[in-house]
Amino acid sequence: MKLRSPEGERGGHVPPIGTRAVLTVVYDRNDWRVMPEPEAYALDSAGNALRIVDLLRTRRSLTVTQVSQELGVGKSTAHRLLSTLVAEGFALRDPVRRRYHPGRALMETGLAALAPFTGDRRHAQPLGQLAEHTGGSAKVLVLDGPFARVIQIADSDPDRRVGGSLGQLLHAHTTAGGKMLLSGEDPATLRSRLGGQLTASTERTITDWDAFLMELARIRERGWASNAGEASNGVYGLAVPVQTESGQMVAALCVAMPTSNFPAEQELDLLRHMFAAAYALSQSDAIKES
Structure with a gap:
């Protein structure tokens, strides 16, 4: 983790805890904020989206809470990732049970586990x-x-x-x-x-x-x-x-x-x-x- 001060007065390195993203700590004397580098943030989001795809492939349905727990992210982040997959056709939301299922794009790329005779x-x-x-x-x-x-x-x-x-x-x-x-x-x-x-x-x-x-x-x-x-x-x-x-x-x-x-x-x-x-x-x- 890189420490960066807007005033250039302090700096150093702190080992990251519980994240694969590179974090930058931006602070002044009264305000500390932890922010991921843009490139690392994008890669981490893509990785989490792929993990959700794999979960949908094996479990067939998920809730926001389950995704949040599996990925170790907040529910708002889990909801955003799922909404992105829905928009791209990789997931489908059941509005009644509030569960997410494999979407059409996921099925057509052959990533989902279908019935045993589909390949015959x-x-x-x-x-x-x-x-x-x-x-x-x-x-x-x-x-x-x-x-x-x-x-x-x-x-x-x-x-x-x-x-x-x-x-x-x-x-x-x-x-x-x-x-x-x-x-x-x-x-x-x-x-x-x-x-x-x-x-x-x-x-x-x-x-x-x-x-x-x-x-x-x-x-x-x-x-x-x-x-x-x-x-x-x-x-x-x-x-x-x-x-x-x-x-x-x-x-x-x-x-x-x-x-x-x-x-x-x-x-x-x-x-x-x-x-x-x-x-x-x-x-x-x-x-x-x-």
Whole structure:
């Protein structure tokens, strides 16, 4: 640590304590202030941001308090670092539970730990075929806290993608895939996961708990889920489970298309194709071993 006086009367060296930054002590006889050198401050901030990215990769969700404790910084500094990551797309803030999750940019760079089958390129074939058959987008979703995350996607027309993009977090209770996955949880677990509140994405989003529990009961009974403009206006979605050989649901296979293009009279035929594609996905070694 360098000691510097504005009047040039004193100087010396004091070993730094508890910091990797180079500190300059600027003082006069009545005022002592410890200030980091600008270059060291920038490097330390970048290092802390990378440490948060690594924490998000391994823990999947964080609070400001947790980041503050892990980095040994004040809560205001932790909040500033997290806000920067949110602005750059590396983190996403859940306003209900006040937790931070891996953002789209982090997922797309491959730094986050996704479901075990995301790297299996054999999944591209059934997804692509399903997208071509429906004329929309086919996706694989997994639960990530109160969200459903898109971990695989195929489009009939990449320039006209419908619904979420790769790595995106969607409110689980608003999407067909998210509801499919949530249907396997008990009410207490659901309230804990969703923070006790069902936020509205559109005017069609189910926000009443009793109505939502009834919707999940219907999904369990029939074995598939639908979403008619609950996540995005003008978008219709269907979802079926992707299961292990033991029957454990590990993901949801979804299709999304503009509501105006959805052939209601062909819904059962579409579901037949979706269940076949979900079975194909479930036959990968990664799914069998999970």
